Amino acid sequence: MQVTVKIKLEPTKEQADRLKTITADYICLVNQIVAKYVEADMNLRYSSKDIIANLPSAVKNQAIQDAKSVFARYKKTVRTNGKLRPADQKQIKVPVLKKPVAIWNNQNYSLKGNILSFPVIVDGKSKRIKVQAILTDYQRERLTGKSGSLRITQKSGKYIAQIAAEASAQHVKADNKVMGVDLGLKIPAVAVTEGGKTRFFGNGRQNKFIKRQHRSVRRKLGKLKKLKAIRRRHDKEQRWMKDQDHKISRQIINFAKENDVSAIHLEALSGIRQTARTSRKNEKNLHTWSFYRLA
Known part of the structure; x- marks a missing residue:
């Protein structure tokens, strides 16, 4: 079973500025790729080398995967709409992501103690930054399994890290x-x-x-x-x-x-x-x- 653990982040002012930039650039890139897929009416072959964006290669690759998912959902909606009679059909708009977000796969971040480390672009080069994280003992227990992707979003002016992790129910305590x-x-x-x-x-x-x-x-x-x-x-x-x-x-x-x-x-x-x-x-x-x- 996979669970998602939400962790509050306390970045410095400089780190917060970098998070603001990378989350905005990420959704901008996803929207650009989706627009190209829609124009070509097919999934185009992209790699991080083909993408011009101020993002680390790993984040570019994740953006490509997200764009494929968004395009697949769009195509499915178009097909479903096409099966309806003309009077019931609706105009299907191309999805546009608006909420700033950035995603790293499990090989490109680490959580040690209360420090969350992941790569961003600093002076044109990919460099890891270490951001202070606030974790409870309960959250630490949930993160003992195999970790999945890291997703960073902003809510009410604060940055939240969402980490997917495999949770096992085989060890249930007697008092639970x-x-x-x-x-x-x-x-x-x-x-x-x-x-x-x-x-x-x-x-x-x-x-x-x-x-x-x-x-x-x-x-x-x-x-x-x-x-x-x-x-x-x-x-x-x-x-x-x-x-x-x-x-x-x-x-x-x-x-x-x-x-x-x-x-x-x-x-x-x-x-x-x-x-x-x-x-x-x-x-x-x-x-x-x-x-x-x-x-």
């Missing part, structure tokens, strides 16, 4: 509280704490009723050969399912916080279609089960 969550069709989620406190989440009957409605409408549209209408109806159902899962997951987290739970054990769902015994009327609901998103 654990909560189990069971997933199902009649009741989407049931949570039980170590103290025996139980909470039910979601409305399975409502879920099945809504899904039956959508299936019935799709069946009628299928007989009329209205394929575009079927696709739109399916997207509407998927959006509703995602919204329900999001609400349930938030309720589970809030329940865990209320009971000082430090670890949540979720039911293993691997191979459930083959192993679960279900009635014929629930078979369709099982095979279109969306609750993997709760994990």
